[in-house]
Structure formats: C-alpha cells, structure tokens
Amino acid sequence: PRQVQIIPSVLPADWANMGQCVKELEEAGVDRIQFDVMDGNFVPNLTFGPEMIAACRNYCDVPFETQLMVSNYNSDTMLEEYVNATKGLNGEPGVVIVHVEACTHLHRSLSKIRDMGGSPSVALNPHTPAELVLNVLDLVDHVLVMTVNPGFGGQAYIPTMLDKITQLRSAIVERGLDVDIEVDGGIKADQTIMECAAAGANCFIAGSGMFAYPTLKEGCDALRAKALE
Numbered sequence: 524p525r526q527v528q529i530i531p532s533v534l535p536a537d538w539a540n541m542g543q544c545v546k547e548l549e550e551a552g553v554d555r556i557q558f559d560v561m562d563g564n565f566v567p568n569l570t571f572g573p574e575m576i577a578a579c580r581n582y583c584d585v586p587f588e589t590q591l592m593v594s595n596y597n598s599d600t601m602l603e604e605y606v607n608a609t610k611g612l613n614g615e616p617g618v619v620i621v622h623v624e625a626c627t628h629l630h631r632s633l634s635k636i637r638d639m640g641g642s643p644s645v646a647l648n649p650h651t652p653a654e655l656v657l658n659v660l661d662l663v664d665h666v667l668v669m670t671v672n673p674g675f676g677g678q679a680y681i682p683t684m685l686d687k688i689t690q691l692r693s694a695i696v697e698r699g700l701d702v703d704i705e706v707d708g709g710i711k712a713d714q715t716i717m718e719c720a721a722a723g724a725n726c727f728i729a730g731s732g733m734f735a736y737p738t739l740k741e742g743c744d745a746l747r748a749k750a751l752e
C-alpha cells in the first residue's frame with residue numbers, strides 16, 4: 524500500500540505569522556505543507572505569490588507543495604519562480620501542482636517543472652473527468668483530485684469524486700506507474716478521509732479539518748489515524 528501523507532493547507536493559518544505556523548506544522552508531524560496560490564481569476568480569491576513561500580522556507584525543514592490556482596502558465600518565468608520557491612532547504616524538488624483546466628499546454632508545463640527541478644503534479648476540478656490527465660500520468664508524481672470547488676477553505680466535501688479517485692488509481696496501476704493520488708477539500712478525520720483512502724487516495728490535504736483541533740498535532744494525528752483505519 525502507498526504511504527499515507529498528511530498535508531495541511533496554510534489557508535486557515537495566521538498569515539501575519541506564517542513562518543511560526545509552518546514551524547508548528549513541522550512540530551505537529553506533517554509530511555508536507557501546501558501553499559494555495561490563487562490569482563483572483565482562475566478562482567474568485569487572491570492569496571499570495573512566490574515570495575510568501577520563499578519567506579517560509581527557512582522556518583522549517585518540511586517539504587513544500589504549491590497548488591497553482593492561477594490562469595496563466597504559459598510563462599516559463601512564472602513556473603520557474605514557483606518551482607524555485609517550493610524547493611527544499613537543500614534544493615530538493617518541491618511539489619508544484621498545475622490545474623489541467625488552466626493549462627493550454629499541460630504536457631509541456633509538467634515537463635518544464637521536472638526540467639526546472641520540481642516535482643510535477645496535476646489537479647482536476649470537480650467537473651473535470653479523469654480522462655483529461657491520462658496522457659500525462661507518466662509525467663507526474665501526484666494527481667490532485669479536488670473534492671471542493673477551489674478558492675476557499677471550509678467548504679463541503681463532494682462525495683461523487685470517489686469514482687474519479689478509483690478510476691485514476693486503476694489507470695495508474697494499469698500503467699505500472701508510481702503516482703500518488705491527493706485529495707483536497709472538506710477532508711476531515713471522519714468518513715471523508717476513510718472513503719477517499721479506500722478509493723485509492725494516499726495524500727490528504729486539510730485546512731479547516733486540521734486547524735479545528737486544540738493543537739495541530741492532534742489534528743495531524745487524528746487525520747492520519749483515520750486514513751489508516
């Protein structure tokens with residue numbers, strides 16, 4: 524079975540103390556930290572750019588993950604900025620996720636991320652069929668199945684995404700590939716994470732589902748325990 528990974532989203536964090544937050548997330552035992560980059564165009568919300576991610580780098584030694592909810596990937600400069608900001612303390616590849624719906628040349632963008640020293644991954648919005656990423660599964664390390672419509676935390680989980688998770692896991696296995704499936708949106712330490720794990724997901728992104736606990740460690744432990752149940 525694939526290793527379960529618990530990945531908090533920093534969206535609910537205290538942005539005025541983001542460095543302290545990622546330090547606390549590291550101490551809570553998370554596997555990776557997700558930065559939700561939103562441009563106010565691809566999604567109706569605006570968050571931060573590469574400087575916020577780079578500013579957090581020296582506060583912890585946990586791998587970073589950047590989800591690019593932005594409309595224009597055609598500029599290699601933009602991609603390079605995010606790949607570099609997301610790298611580890613010693614330049615290890617960081618996970619850079621592009622949305623299939625925003626990529627005119629998805630195969631090219633994913634190949635570019637790998638060439639620049641990043642770990643390329645692709646995300647699908649709830650309405651997007653799995654078929655749209657089958658031809659790039661050989662290029663990515665992760666496929667992110669959104670279980671909410673992206674843009675905000677605290678939304679309700681969409682249970683009809685389970686079939687897409689199952690379909691992607693079968694396609695990955697059929698091709699003999701080593702690709703993680705991530706889920707993101709409304710994931711809690713309850714039936715949501717359990718059914719996604721059973722369907723084939725192994726990386727779980729949580730914002731409110733993690734920050735709702737008295738301590739981040741309790742949140743991380745609760746999510747991990749349920750995913751393994």
Ligand code: DX5
Nearest residue numbers: 673674675676677709730731
């Ligand atoms: C949604 C973001 C998610 C969000 C998850 O647009 O991409 O990562 O922060 O938040 P919750 O876990 O509260 O649904």
